[in-house]
Amino acid sequence: MAETLKTGLGVRYLLPILSLYAVAAALIGPTDADLVRNVVQHVSAAGVAGLIILVFQDLAPPSVKGALVFWRIREILPGHRAFTLHALKDPRVDADRLTSLLPPAMDTGAQQNALWYRWFKEVESEPSITDAHRRYLALRDCTVLLALLTLLSPVLGLVDVQTWPGAFKLTGVCAVGYLLVMFAARNAAHRFVRNVVACKVSAPGAGVAKA
Secondary structure (H helix, E strand, C coil): CHHHHHCCHHHHHHHHHHHHHHHHHHHHCCCCCCHHHHHHHHHHHHHHHHHHHHHHHHHCCHHHHHHHHHCCCCCCCHHHHHHHHHHHHCCCCCHHHHHHHCCCCCCCHHHHHHHHHHHHHHHCCCHHHHHHHHHHHHHHHHHHHHHHHHHHHHHHHHHHHCCHHHHHHHHHHHHHHHHHHHHHHHHHHHHHHHHHHHHHHHCCCCCCCCC
């Protein structure tokens, strides 16, 4: 299921992001030519960036991608705080029933994440879970794309725009885009975690956890 959801995400969102980059570079760069011609001139640099980004997307482990979204190096994913933080903020989750489903020893983030993931595998076919999962994966990959584009922009921008002020502006545009999508990815991840807990807690046949 997860591999099916992830298939083609990088390529699907790479083209529009790089197209916006080319347009931004054209608007920031010299204006002695028309916009369309400027955009075409910047497409080659955007294509080089796209190849680098696609290679990184395939090589980077999920932990690196998660770190770019959540700014953590340990217990990166929100599943590590599924029951001590996120479930408590969801009005759909009955606290007493949740407590009855949790084992008595839930001391570490790794234990929380492991239990949350087990619950996720039980309910992953539910439409609300599938949709939330797909949204998070898409926004996570977009965050990674924009983070890499921000890092590459000083060099690409200097080649494209041909001035340091223009390169800094282009980098700033990419950085703002990265921050916006990063926060959207975080919200999608939190919603994903809460949906799994809410679905599990509200399931008619959910049993009490064993010690």
